[in-house]
Amino acid sequence: MSDLHTDPDLVSELLMGMRLMGLEYNRIELTPPFGLRFGTVEGRAQFHFVARGTVHLRNLEGAVHTMRAGDAVLLPRGGRHDLLSEPDLPCRDVTSFEAVPLCRSVSEISHCDKEACPQSGALIFSGCMEFDLGGMHPLVALMPEVMLVGTLIGRYPEILPILEAMEREIQGRRAGFAGISARLADIVSAFIVRGWVECGCGDASGWIAALRDPRLGRVLTTLHKEPGRNWSVAELAAIMGASRSVFAERFLEVTGMTPVRYLTELRMRLASQWIGRERMPIDTAAHRLGYGSQAAFSRAFKRVIGHPPGGRRAAAG
Numbered sequence: 001m002s003d004l005h006t007d008p009d010l011v012s013e014l015l016m017g018m019r020l021m022g023l024e025y026n027r028i029e030l031t032p033p034f035g036l037r038f039g040t041v042e043g044r045a046q047f048h049f050v051a052r053g054t055v056h057l058r059n060l061e062g063a064v065h066t067m068r069a070g071d072a073v074l075l076p077r078g079g080r081h082d083l084l085s086e087p088d089l090p091c092r093d094v095t096s097f098e099a100v101p102l103c104r105s106v107s108e109i110s111h112c113d114k115e116a117c118p119q120s121g122a123l124i125f126s127g128c129m130e131f132d133l134g135g136m137h138p139l140v141a142l143m144p145e146v147m148l149v150g151t152l153i154g155r156y157p158e159i160l161p162i163l164e165a166m167e168r169e170i171q172g173r174r175a176g177f178a179g180i181s182a183r184l185a186d187i188v189s190a191f192i193v194r195g196w197v198e199c200g201c202g203d204a205s206g207w208i209a210a211l212r213d214p215r216l217g218r219v220l221t222t223l224h225k226e227p228g229r230n231w232s233v234a235e236l237a238a239i240m241g242a243s244r245s246v247f248a249e250r251f252l253e254v255t256g257m258t259p260v261r262y263l264t265e266l267r268m269r270l271a272s273q274w275i276g277r278e279r280m281p282i283d284t285a286a287h288r289l290g291y292g293s294q295a296a297f298s299r300a301f302k303r304v305i306g307h308p309p310g311g312r313r314a315a316a317g
Contacts, residue, residue, distance in 0.1 A: 018132070019273070020045070020189050024105055025127040025182045026094070027170060031112035032085035032120065036094045040078030045131035047189050048073050048083065049163075051170040053122030057146065058082040065146055070163050072149040074192045076131060076140055085122060094126075106178035125170050127185045132273060143196065149188060152195040159191050215240045216254060219247075227267050228290040233259055268304035271297075276312045285309070 023044070028036070032053075040046045048057070049072045057065045057073060060080050064087045067073060075081060082091045099107035112121045131140065152159060166184040169177045219239050223231065236259055237247035251259050267289040274280040274288075286297035301309045 018190065018193065019130065019277070020132075020186060020193065021130045022047075022105065022127045022182050022186050023130055024107075025125065025178075025185065026099060026107050026109050027102065027178070027181070028094075028109045028122075028124040028126060029112050030085070030109075030122050030124075032122065033089055034111070034122070035082055035084045035089040035091035037080065037082050037091040038078075038094055038126070039080045040075070040128055044078045045129040045189070046075040046078045046081070047127040047129060047185050049125040049166055049170070049185060049188070051123040051125060051167045053120070054085070055122055055124060056084045056087045058084060058087060059145060065148065067148075070167055072163065072166075072188050072192070074147045074149075074189045075145065076143045076147060076193070077145065078128070079145070083124065083126075102178040106182055123170060125166070125181055125185060127182065127189075129186070129189060131189075143193075147192050147196060149192055152192065155199070156191065156195055159188065162188060162191070213250075213254060215242070216250065219251070219259075223263055223266060227263065227270060228288050230290055231259070231263060264300055265304050268301050271301060271309065272305055272312050275309050282309045 030036075038046060048055075048067070050067045050069055052069050054069075055067045057067060058081065065073070084091065094109070097109045097111055099109050101107050149159065149163065162184060166181060166188065169181045169184065219236050222236075222239055233244050233248060236251075237244045240247050240250075242250070248259065251262070255262055257265070271285045271289060274285045275282060282297070283294050286294050289297070291297035291300070298308050301312075305312065
């Protein structure tokens with residue numbers, strides 16, 4: 001992976017907007033042979049940490065990744081996948097197992113020979129997470145399907161003590177271990193995302209190339225800092241240090257959209273976050289994002305998000 005050569009403010013802006021919150025976790029202990037099927041809800045990420053044993057992760061296409069004790073993986077878009085003791089075993093849906101609550105968001109699944117498990121059983125900590133990058137949420141679609149923590153350890157050795165602490169908590173079952181393990185899972189997942197972003201977003205193409213273009217990076221940083229301003233193409237071209245035509249052509253070439261469309265999508269992603277999660281009044285969000293009328297804001301919101309802003313509030317409960 002190559003380093004990300006751009007204004008560091010842009011990377012900071014992206015990561016500051018990241019919301020990665022665990023919704024439901026399971027401490028899973030199994031005796032081989034076993035096969036677990038996960039089918040996460042669309043739009044949610046899935047995290048797995050192997051505290052003991054060897055586990056094979058198999059995706060929908062049949063590709064297999066082998067994980068050993070101390071390994072963690074983030075599937076940023078979730079989706080159906082399997083965890084198995086051997087790569088070719090049949091699977092049983094994880095929701096079909098009895099789950100015993102340990103605390104508010106953590107449960108335990110134990111399906112093993114009590115004598116054999118400590119020696120030959122697998123111990124896994126899994127979490128379903130709500131994952132959003134705010135205005136840069138389209139970046140999630142460009143992430144790899146499977147993001148293994150092992151690819152980061154050489155570059156970020158500080159993650160090792162966190163993984164080791166997580167392993168001790170899950171195996172030791174000390175007082176409060178469930179809640180601590182859940183928080184550590186969130187931290188490891190954020191490390192994985194940050195590592196991918198800081199290393200240049202892998203081989204992602206499209207508008208991610210803007211992050212590697214210092215001049216376009218300045219424009220994007222400005223848009224993300226002041227999304228409610230009524231920006232003109234001429235103003236944005238001046239920030240880039242180019243003519244309007246050169247700027248517009250370069251912006252479209254790299255991002256795949258016009259500056260106006262990019263700004264509209266940025267505004268609506270932010271509005272969705274504010275209205276849904278932060279319970280901001282719709283008229284306040286519209287005003288903050290530069291819309292003179294709530295009707296115009298609602299039309300833009302529905303066009304980008306797919307439903308009116310009131311529907312986003314209702315969906316968030």
